[in-house]
Amino acid sequence: MVAWPLVDQMNPAADTLALASIEFDLTKVTEGMQVVVKWRGKPLFVRYRTKAEIDAAVHADNSSLKDPQKDGERHLEGKPEYLVLVGVCTHLGCVPTFGGGEYGGWFCPCHGSVYDTSGRIRKGPAPKNLEVPAVAVLSDTRIKVG
Ligand code: FES
Numbered sequence: 001m002v003a004w005p006l007v008d009q010m011n012p013a014a015d016t017l018a019l020a021s022i023e024f025d026l027t028k029v030t031e032g033m034q035v036v037v038k039w040r041g042k043p044l045f046v047r048y049r050t051k052a053e054i055d056a057a058v059h060a061d062n063s064s065l066k067d068p069q070k071d072g073e074r075h076l077e078g079k080p081e082y083l084v085l086v087g088v089c090t091h092l093g094c095v096p097t098f099g100g101g102e103y104g105g106w107f108c109p110c111h112g113s114v115y116d117t118s119g120r121i122r123k124g125p126a127p128k129n130l131e132v133p134a135v136a137v138l139s140d141t142r143i144k145v146g
Contacts, residue, residue, distance in 0.1 A: 008064035021146030024137065026082060033041060034098050036087060039145055043126050044133070045106075049117060055082050057118035060103075065138055067129045073116045076143065084135050084145060085119045090128035106130070 022039050024046060029035040032046035049057070057071040076082040089108040100107025101114035103122045108114075113124030115119050120129040136144045 013123070017078060020142055023142055023144050024084075026141045026143060027107060029082075035106040039133070044145060045083070045085045045098070045119075045130075047083040047098075049075075049081050049083060053117040056104060057116060057120075058115055060118070060120070060122075061078070066121050066127070069118075069129055074118050074120075075130070076102040076138055079137070082143075083096075083119060084133060084143065085115075086131040086133055088131070089113055089126055090121065090130065093123070094131070 007067065009047065020040070022037065024037060025050075026046070029046050029048045031048050032050045034045050036043050036045055038044070039092035054071070061070045071080070073085055076084065087095050089110065091111055091113050093107065094108050094110035096106035096108040096113070096115060098106060101115035101123070105115040105117045105119060108126065111125050114122050115126075115130055116131075117124050119132070121127070133145050138144055
């Protein structure tokens, strides 16, 4: 009985919890583009891929990848056109630029890492793919990240 108030005080404050997850309206991103939002102090990329970008990502499933992962493991469930990624290079933490590099995904200007249209590392010093956060699809147009 006495322990509960103490434990309750140790829970995160409401404003902290609010930052732990965010909702996003997918209609804010148009085909071929990405929107960047802030989540837990980091940039979050929400990309609406074209059919050509999806095809390129799926085609690369059988390539020799440094951090092997199929495109189907990375896009929103049931929505291959949408990718949600933490926009932090897995080398030393710079923010990669949209549409850069020869794989049409992202290019990190700090040391030249190149990510494909699935956010997978294809070239350069980064050891891992861009992180895919936990995402829940709430409706046809809304998602919750975190
Ligand atoms: S921080 Fe991106 S390549 Fe080094």
